[in-house]
Amino acid sequence: MTLPVKVGGGALTFATISGLSGVGSAYMSDKKVVNNTQQGTAISKIIEDKFDYILLSTKDDEDSSYWNANWGSYKRDNKDKDPKEDAFKLKGWIEGDKESLNLVDQLKKKCSELSDSIVYDGGKALYDNLTKYCARSITIKDQAEKEKLKLLSVEGTTGGGDWDAWTRKSGTRNSLLVDLETLGVVQKDNAYKIIERCKAVITIDKKDPNYSNIFKAYEKVCTR
Structure with missing residues (x-):
């Protein structure tokens, strides 16, 4: 089942959104939040309210160690996926050996874009991917x-x-x-x-x- 989300004025599926490009904000948690049953809830708001993870900053080199670690996880989890089959369908994803591949900037851009998504059913699939590849765990x-x-x-x-x-x-x-x-x-x-x-x-x-x-x-x- 595809995940229905809304970006801007039109309803899209998660698969469609993952192919879009967007401009990243300084902090992905700084979003215009729509939070009611009819209009849905910003996925960034869901992450903020659950308070198990914090979305990483996409500003310059902030959170760089976390981004590098998350990129390592993304590359490992999707190593057998061909282009446009990886979780976020990142631009520049290649076939074959991906050991030296570095798409951290593309990952940051996609994370910023997807964190703007509005979901209507809790957005579990999107939540799982965003917290795994675009966030870090809450600390003491x-x-x-x-x-x-x-x-x-x-x-x-x-x-x-x-x-x-x-x-x-x-x-x-x-x-x-x-x-x-x-x-x-x-x-x-x-x-x-x-x-x-x-x-x-x-x-x-x-x-x-x-x-x-x-x-x-x-x-x-x-x-x-």
Whole structure:
């Protein structure tokens, strides 16, 4: 079943849209959102609301490491596909060996274009492709920023001006024992280790099966 989407004033199928070209915006999440049953929902809005992924920036070299990683995944997943048979039907896709092929710019352009799509049924197929090739997973840091947590400083080895707060965390470890262990802090560790772990876990993302527990522990241990 083809995925019905709407771009501009006309209704198109996903297969049709994947052949179009468009101008990428600085951030794909900055979209004009239409969100009601009759008109459908912007796929970028669905991604934003689910908050499992963040669409990558298409501006200059921003998010370049993520784009390179996603391109590697795209190339690997579509390595046996001929031109116009790959997931996004990228311009420049070739037959045969694709080891040296680099279409990162084409991938960014297509991701920007498709993220503008309006879907009417949740857009699962499009959602899956966009989050796999055009986005990155939400991290502890992302969620902490969204929830506006008041974090203790992890500057240097002593937590900047929050050293006293860190030592209090260490001094009351019995009430935080499970949370500290979740963050990788054991009984013998001191405040320095707590700071180190609060600094380290912010890159853990939602693909980690223990993400939810780690975030809850981070919220208790690493905040004011």
